[in-house]
Amino acid sequence: MGEPVSARTGVGIVGCGAISGQYLTTLAASQDLELVAVADLDPARAGAVADAHPGVRALTVPELVAHDDVDVVLNLTIPAAHAEVAHRAVAHGKDVYLEKPLTATTAEARDLLAAASARGVRVGCAPDTVLGTGIQTARRALDEGLVGRPLSATATMMVPGHEHWHPDPDFYYAPGGGPLLDMGPYYLTSLVTLLGPVTSVTGTSSRSRATRTIASGPRRGESVRVTTDTHVTGVLTHGSGALATVVLSFDAVATAASSIEIHGDTGSLIVPDPNRFAGDVRLFRLGGQAWETLEPSGGYRDAGRGCGLADMARTPRTEEHRASGSLAYHVLDVMESLLESARTGAAVTVTSTCARPVAVPLG
Structure with a gap:
């Protein structure tokens, strides 16, 4: 479905818990995605991920969503934090891809999708x-x-x-x-x-x-x-x-x-x-x-978690990703x-x- 939007899409991960390991495996194998930065409430956990991936920086959430090399924020926080982190990313003009569910409530989800539409950025969500x-x-x-x-x-x-x-x-x-x-x-x-x-x-x-x-x-x-x-x-x-x-x-x-x-x-x-x-x-x-x-x-x-994010990166912005x-x-x-x-x-x-x-x- 379409050609890649860019050679490599810079990814910043917020949330380095257990599920992040599966995404990291997919990112490492992807020709479309490049891990740029990570953030977590526990700085040591983010630091450990960064240390294991040369060239990746451990940042705070405000630093990550504002980082010039981050094109899309991969939001792997708990559902209660999905909306807050996603809104921060959208406000900085970043695409955002979230673990399921999209947000904790449909009211939060409507606000998020409206903000993304107004800013001209995309929202994607698991499961893929x-x-x-x-x-x-x-x-x-x-x-x-x-x-x-x-x-x-x-x-x-x-x-x-x-x-x-x-x-x-x-x-x-x-x-x-x-x-x-x-x-x-x-x-x-x-x-x-x-x-x-x-x-x-x-x-x-x-x-x-x-x-x-x-x-x-x-x-x-x-x-x-x-x-x-x-x-x-x-x-x-x-x-x-x-x-x-x-x-x-x-x-x-x-x-x-x-x-x-x-x-x-x-x-x-x-x-x-x-x-x-x-x-x-x-x-x-x-x-x-x-x-x-x-x-x-x-x-x-041979797909893994994160293939939906890669699909989003490959899909032209004029089309809806899956x-x-x-x-x-x-x-x-x-x-x-x-x-x-x-x-x-x-x-x-x-x-x-x-x-x-x-x-x-x-x-």
């Missing part, structure tokens, strides 16, 4: 796993009519909860966390990529217990209060007419259900885990005898609408929309 060969091969199968007219879908994520592996899981059990806002972006971004934007939702939710017990790390045995719902289920009505049933839960032990399934009038697709870039796509044709595995036919091969702010805003709006429906017991109209992202050719 949808640009890998897994989701994109499924996308091509749908576009080629291998299931006929898509009628319905299911998206399922059921796990025991992050306290079983995360040493500091408090965030996941507070407002702004929970299975929907934590993992929902992967599933809902995939559904929008496959089936198009959502027009209305109906949702319900619950929580199974008041506390969770940390199972690993220095806080092992400590209890964490649960102040948000830990099981969310809902039905999404897509503008295409397809209905998608979603179940995201921290209240299960395991599930045999496929991550995502798409069902049409002439076939059914099993779509791989949307938290990963690759995986087998399987098709069962009407009148067939068995599932068949499709060869990869779309998406970036992991766009408008797509991330729509997904955030769908998630907020699901929680509102669960709270009120009524269907909620999703007022935002977005373009179905352009498919990624195999490459």
